[in-house]
Amino acid sequence: MKHIYELDGVRALSIIAVLSAHLLPLGPSWMELNHSTALLGMSMFFALSGFLITNFLYSSPDRIAAFFIRRTMRIAPLLWLYAFIVAVLIFGRWDSFLAVITFTMNYRDDMIMPGMSHLWSICVEFHFYIFIGLTIWAFGRRGFWLVPLVFLIILALRIDVGATDNIRTHLRVDEIFAGSLTALLWRNRDHGLARKAYGLIGKGFWLWFVLLLLSCHKSMGGLMFFRPFFGFLVLTALLDMKEGWLRRFLRWNVFTYIAGISYALYIWHPLFRLGWLGEQGSKLFFYLVKRPIAIFLSFLFAHISTNTYERYFMKLGRRMEAKLDAREKTRSDQTGG
Structure with missing residues (x-):
């Protein structure tokens, strides 16, 4: 895919x-902008993940093993290294480390410690990988019909329990399925109802963006x-947007660089809220000295x-994929296609 x-x-x-929500004061505390900013950032981060994963599987539904290799090698090594540093070396908690490496921490509140509270989102992502990967392995592209159904089921469940x-x-995984829905609509944007829906949504970008903020x-x-x-x-409308200042702004080289290190930024930054860099001491020293140091170290x-x-x-991971592809090709040649 281009x-x-x-x-x-x-x-x-x-x-x-x-990062801003976790490391900086965003407006007066009574406005609760830190919480809403973190929700906004995670919502779009999740949606992007769903979009990219679905695009890969839609174009390569027969490469499920390669998909799991690719995602595991992208997510797990840094996650496990960070969890070992914080859970084991700093806090001496092997049980918390085990909860991270088995992707169960978001169901184990007692395993969440300072510096590790953000790792719940990686668990949600990996659970999505397992579901969507196994679904496409079992049903091929027909499995994507489950995406809107699961999205609606989770929405109904959240409303029912007030979550x-x-x-x-x-x-929470419906935020990832939202990106998956965008990918499916975008992939079929030249056909039938999908074309009409895609065009209609594309005209309301700023309305959708305001509603997302609210x-x-x-x-x-x-x-x-x-x-x-x-x-x-929002994501669907952005993909349909005509060339203009917003698209040029989003293509800014600085953003391309930050996007390239975004996963590592997300993983590392809470480490620099621990110890001396924590909130003890005067607020002035904390925000003028400690927080800039934390941001610099995160980057x-x-x-x-x-x-x-x-x-x-x-x-x-790419070498493992190449070996896997070579074995599949050999097997195909031996069986005559």
Whole structure:
């Protein structure tokens, strides 16, 4: 699939929103902008993940093993390294480390410690990988018909239990399915009802964006349930948007760089809220000295790990994929196609 650089901009702005919400004061505390900004960033981050994963599987529904290799090598090595540093080396909690490496932490509140509370989202992502991968393995492209059904089931479940903001997979993964819906609509945008829906949604970008912003704030009550749906509308409308200042802005090279290290930024940044860099001391010193140091270290560690540690495992994953493809080709040749 042709690289869509505008999505790099969305990814970069999403991680900037998350980091800002976690590391900076955003307006007066009574406005609760930190919470709503974090929700906005995670919602779009999840939607992008669903979009990219679905696009890969839609174009390569017969490469499920390669899909699992690729996603595991992308997600697990840094996640497990970070969890070992924080859970084992800092807190001496092997049980918490085990909850991370088995992707069960978002169902084990007692395993969540300072510096690790953000790892719930990786569990949600990996659970989505398992579901969508096995679904396409079992049913091929027909399995994608389950995407809108599951999206609606989770929405109904969230409304039933009143979960506007939750870390359990079954009460949050609809934000990833929102991106999956966008991918399916985008892939079929030249056909029938999908073409009409795609064109109609594309005309309302700024309306959808405002509704998405509103649905991220606690004061909006029931509107928050529809945050994943508004994320779907925003992402779909962006892909249909004509060339203009917004698309040029999202293609900014700085955003492309930040998008490239975004996963590492997300993983590393809570480490620099621990110890001396924590909130003890005067607020002035905390925000003028400690927080800039934390932001600098987050980018430094993200840059280094992306281009060394993570790159090694990504290359290893590609070699494993190549061997897998070679075996499949040999098997196909031996069976006559």
